[in-house]
Amino acid sequence: MGTPVTAPISVQLYSVRHELADLDATLERLATAGAQAVEPFSVYDRPAELAAAAAANGLSIPTAHAPLLSDTMRFSGREVPVPPATAAFGAARALGAAILIDPMVDADRWRTADDVARTADRMNALVEPAAAEGLVVGHHNHTFEFHHRIGELTAYEHFVSLLDERVALELDVYWATAAGEDVPALVERLGSRVRALHLKDAAKALDVFAARGEYDPAVLTQCALGSGNLQNDAALAAAPAQCIPVIEFDHVGGDVLTSIAVSIAHLRAAGSHHADAAGAIA
Known part of the structure; x- marks a missing residue:
């Protein structure tokens, strides 16, 4: 641990969800800002078009999001069925x-040992089918995975202990911090399982999920990396060299693409990105 990052600097496209109406122009601006990769927030949203636009702008797509562990998801105030994992695998390819x-x-599925075991079993059952398609499956956290304890561990770390070692972890530094975790220490404990980190800064991380219910993303007061107090640099330094740094904002004041560019510059200046990779985007 603590070795220079050699993975590409990525941007979670949820950060620019409003700008994606003009897909080509937005990806061009991300590439100009220094991004080397992007992470789609839904593999089902124009995958062929997105892949072509990313390639045209020199951007890779190493990671992507899709609901794999739920039968339904809440969307625009209603429950909608989730496509089967095989559909997600095809879109990811x-x-x-x-x-x-x-x-x-x-959040209701992180309360008891049985809840956590059922989710872990469901994830483990996807490992081999995904591998057959050339894919690795993974999990992204919020705060509620840390609200309850199973024995001596948080529900999150108990979940990790039950997972097939091939399952990837994408640790969100903001949400883990909001849940009260010492995130660099957590990254050290998780070790090589951490394949990506979601990075965003703030003066203080807020656990909006503790109150349950809807919230305005503006209350998160997120800001460009290096502008706040979160331990993004220390978390990245504690991660494996191949861990992908993924810049993400739920909401940020001003022009989000400017905040992304500032964040990329911070990663370079902080020395948390490998010199060869930095030179490739200079």
Whole structure:
């Protein structure tokens, strides 16, 4: 651990969800800002078009999100059925992604050992079918995975202990911090399982999920990397060299593409990105 990052700097496309109406122009601006990769927030949203636009702008798509562990998801105030995992695998292949990550498992499924075991079993059952398609499956956290304890461990770390070692973890630094975790220490404990980190800064991370219910993303007061107090640099330094740094904002004041460019510049200046990779985007 603590070795220079050699993975590409990526941007979670949820950050620019409003700008994606003009897909080509937005990806061109991300590439100009220094991004080397992007992470789709839904593999089902124009995968062929997105793959072509990314390639045209020199951007790879190493990771992507798709709901793999739920039968339904809440969308625009209603429950909608989730396509089967095989559909997600096909869309991920169309994107050229290598790691397919479940973005959110409902808070009610992290309360007891049985709840956690059922989710872990469901994830483990996808490992071999995904491998047959050339994919790795993974999980992305929020805060509620840390709200309950199973024995001596948080529900999150208990979940990890039950997973097939081939399952990837995408640790969100903001949400883990909001849940009260020492994130660099957590990254050290998780070790090589951490394949990607979601990075965003703030003066203080807020656990909006503790209150349950809807929230305005503006209350998160997220800002460009290096502008706040979160331990993004330390978390990245503690991660494996091949861990992908993924810049993401749920909401940021001003022009989000400017905040992304500032964040990329911070990663370079902080020395947390390998010199060869930095030179490739200079």
